[in-house]
Structures are given as structure tokens and as C-alpha cells.
Amino acid sequence: MRRLDNAALAELLCLAADEPDRPYQQRRALRRAGRGAYRWPVEAADLVDEGRPLTELRLVGPWLARVLGEWIADPPPVPEPPPIRRGFLTAVEVRYTLAAASAPLVRGDLQMHTEGSDGTASVRAMADAARALGHAYVAITDHSKGLAIAHGMDERALARQGEEIEALNDALGPPGPRVLRAVELNVSPQGAVDLEPSFLRGLDLRLGAFHSRLRLTDDQTERYLAALRNPDVDVLAHPRGRIFNFRLGLSADWRRVFECARAHDRAVEIDAYPDRQDLDGELLALAREAGVRISIGSDAHAPGQLAFLDYGVAAALRARVPPERILNCMPVDDLLAWAREHRPRRP
Numbered sequence: 016m017r018r019l020d021n022a023a024l025a026e027l028l029c030l031a032a033d034e035p036d037r038p039y040q041q042r043r044a045l046r047r048a049g050r051g052a053y054r055w056p057v058e059a060a061d062l063v064d065e066g067r068p069l070t071e072l073r074l075v076g077p078w079l080a081r082v083l084g085e086w087i088a089d090p091p092p093v094p095e096p097p098p099i100r101r102g103f104l105t106a107v108e109v110r111y112t113l114a115a116a117s118a119p120l121v122r123g124d125l126q127m128h129t130e131g132s133d134g135t136a137s138v139r140a141m142a143d144a145a146r147a148l149g150h151a152y153v154a155i156t157d158h159s160k161g162l163a164i165a166h167g168m169d170e171r172a173l174a175r176q177g178e179e180i181e182a183l184n185d186a187l188g189p190p191g192p193r194v195l196r197a198v199e200l201n202v203s204p205q206g207a208v209d210l211e212p213s214f215l216r217g218l219d220l221r222l223g224a225f226h227s228r229l230r231l232t233d234d235q236t237e238r239y240l241a242a243l244r245n246p247d248v249d250v251l252a253h254p255r256g257r258i259f260n261f262r263l264g265l266s267a268d269w270r271r272v273f274e275c276a277r278a279h280d281r282a283v284e285i286d287a288y289p290d291r292q293d294l295d296g297e298l299l300a301l302a303r304e305a306g307v308r309i310s311i312g313s314d315a316h317a318p319g320q321l322a323f324l325d326y327g328v329a330a331a332l333r334a335r336v337p338p339e340r341i342l343n344c345m346p347v348d349d350l351l352a353w354a355r356e357h358r359p360r361r362p
Contacts, residue, residue: 018060019086021105023093025052027086028079029100029260041078048074050259053105053289060087099263102295104326104333112329119331119338122346123152123192124324126199126222126252126286126312131176132157133165134316138179138194144318145192152347154197154220155180156252156312161201161209162226170214173198177217193347195219199252201226206241208248215247220354222284222312223248229256229265236267243275249354250310250342251276253286253293261290269298273305280357282308282342287327288320299334310342 019027028049032042051074052059062069069080095101104112127141128134134141138155145153157176158167168176177196184194197220200208208215208223215221223242242248254272257264276283283302286293291314294302302309311327313320331341338344345353 017090019090019093020060021052021055021058021107022103023090024059024083024086025049025105026093026096026100027091028052029096030094031082044074044076044079045082046260048079050290051075053103053259056106056110058107059083063087099257100260102297103259103289103292104329106289106326109325109329112332113325116332118328119341119344121311121324121328121341121343123150123154123343123350124313124315124321125154125197125220125250125310125343126156126284127153127315127321128157128199129155129176131155131166131168131172132162136318138176139183140318141315141321142183142187142192142194144321146187146190148321148324150192150321152191152193152195152350154195154222154312156197156199156220156222159198159200159209161203167201167209168198170210173210173214173218195347195351197222199224200248202242202245202248204228204235204238204241206238206243206245208245210247212247216358219351220249221247222250222252222310224252225256225265229262231265234267235265236271238265239267239272240275243272243279243281246358248281249357250282250284252284252310252312253291253314254283255293255295255298257291257293257295259290259292264293269301270305273302273307276307277305280308280353282310284310284312285327285330286312286314287323287325287330288314289323289326292326292330294330296330296334299330299336303334303336303340306340308340308342309336 032045158165160169255264313324
């Protein structure tokens with residue numbers, strides 16, 4: 016009998032959630048569990064084999080446990096997911112990938128958020144959690160002022176955070192982690208950023224991301240090229256802007272985008288947050304062929320989410336991205352030198 020893995024169960028949950036005759040509360044529970052299935056630490060079918068309750072799984076109550084149990088016992092056909100749900104790794108696939116391959120030496124995490132913008136914890140709490148995971152460095156990348164919905168920070172607020180980070184680095188000392196002053200800039204469709212260039216030159220790392228007009232269906236290549244040509248952007252963050260079962264993300268001539276990134280020595284990001292996983296495996300293969308640099312960030316908004324970095328590492332492994340092209344594999348001094356030296360000189 017065919018065995019349903021968590022990805023197949025996630026698709027069945029999402030399809031059931033789209034049935035219009037279901038009560039709203041059922042559709043909501045099905046939809047949430049369909050997304051949550053990508054974080055289940057074990058295969059649901061294995062729990063059944065072991066006689067353990069399916070309610071151990073994230074967002075699964077007694078009613079959903081019965082639904083899942085019936086599917087596992089008598090598997091229905093599972094169609095290929097639509098593009099909005101395609102190309103996402105489950106936690107089990109991540110674990111198997113990391114266990115089966117020689118993982119690159121990932122030294123740090125290059126995207127996370129604190130209570131400075133839309134995170135829930137302090138800089139110190141995020142650094143402490145990163146230290147427990149063995150990271151040598153982390154980049155604090157709170158949102159910039161153009162993203163008001165995420166309580167984006169202006170130059171003054173980021174300067175205060177920079178003083179906090181400097182004091183924290185003095186307090187942590189070796190073995191660290193070294194906390195980098197960074198930001199996730201809001202990038203306009205024309206490639207402009209929302210903080211002053213003179214201020215940005217003092218940061219260790221500048222991520223740039225699109226946060227508006229993310230549901231356009233026409234080709235957005237020129238938008239990406241404009242962002243990558245902006246000397247105030249080091250890393251293009253969550254490039255497509257996709258979110259599982261919520262937003263498909265933007266389309267572009269990705270080969271041209273990656274070639275432009277390589278030409279300007281910019282990096283493109285794997286946002287490892289399970290709902291994003293952006294770039295996905297297909298685009299990562301193109302990025303590898305283009306020889307572009309890759310940055311990996313957990314996009315954690317709380318200390319427990321720093322573990323999401325594994326999704327990005329697994330994606331890079333599966334796409335066979337060379338470690339020497341991954342920013343996170345660089346010693347911190349080399350990373351900082353790259354971020355300085357690839358920028359044009361300014362008076």
C-alpha cells in the first residue's frame with residue numbers, strides 16, 4: 016500500500032480546506048494544519064505505526080487526528096500541488112538531507128528580527144539562542160522605516176540599536192557570537208531603498224527586499240535588476256516574496272537576475288522560514304549555474320525559530336551550491352571584508 020508522507024498529507028489538508036461546503040472552523044483548522052505539516056518533526060504515518068496519537072503533531076486536534084488517520088489507513092490519490100504550494104521541504108526531508116550529506120560549515124545566520132521591529136525578543140535573547148546553536152555570528156536585520164506595518168526602524172532607532180550591539184559584543188567576547196549591525200531595507204519597485212546611504216555605509220550588512228506589489232503576474236525582471244544595481248544592497252532577501260498557500264510570488268527572467276547579481280557581486284538569499292523557503296530548489300539550481308553568491312537566513316522572529324536555518328542549509332545541499340559561494344560559510348572577518356570591498360568607493 017502506498018504510504019503518505021507529510022508533504023502528501025499537507026496537500027490533502029489544503030485541498031480539503033478549499034471545499035466550500037465545509038464549516039468555516041473546519042476549513043480554518045485544515046488550512047492551518049496543511050501549513051503546519053511542513054514543520055512536523057516526524058512522519059505522521061510513523062506515529063500511527065508506533066501507536067502514538069497524531070495529536071502530538073503541530074495544530075492537530077482530535078478531529079483532525081481522525082481525518083489524518085483515515086487517510087493514512089486508506090490513502091486517497093494525491094495530485095501534484097499547485098505552484099503556490101510547490102517546492103517546499105518538510106522538516107523530515109530537511110533532517111534526512113542534513114544527515115545523508117556532508118553539510119557545509121555554516122558559521123552564522125544572516126537574517127533575524129528583534130523587538131526593534133516585528134520580532135518578539137531582544138537582541139541579547141537572539142544572540143544567546145544563537146550561541147546555544149553554535150553560531151559564530153548573527154546579523155540583526157530588523158525592518159527599515161518604509162515598512163510601517165512591521166514597525167520599521169529609522170536611522171535614529173537603528174543607531175541606538177547599533178550602540179546596544181556594540182556593547183553586547185564587548186560583553187559576549189569570545190566565543191561570541193559576534194553580532195552584526197544589519198538591516199532589512201524596504202526596496203521600491205524602482206530599486207530605491209528607504210534609508211540614507213551615508214548611514215547605510217556604517218552597517219556591517221544590508222539586506223534589501225521587496226515588500227509591496229508582490230502579487231503582480233507580469234515579468235518583474237527590471238525591478239530585480241534595479242535593486243541589484245543599487246550599491247546600498249548587499250543581499251537580495253526572499254527574492255520571489257512567496258508564502259506557502261498565500262502568495263505565489265513574483266516572476267522574472269531569473270537567469271538574467273542571477274547573472275546581474277554575480278556581475279555586481281551581490282548575494283541572493285534563501286529565506287529559510289518554512290512558509291517562505293525562498294529561493295526554492297529549482298531557482299537555486301539556476302543560481303548555482305550562474306555562480307552567484309548565496310546568503311541563508313532563518314528569518315527568525317523569536318529565539319526558537321533560529322532552528323529554521325536548517326531548511327535553508329538543506330535547500331543549498333540539495334541544489335549542490337558550493338560552500339565557497341555561501342556567505343554563511345565565510346569566517347566573519349572575510350564576510351565583513353566582502354561586504355565592504357564589493358561596494359563602490361564614495362567620498
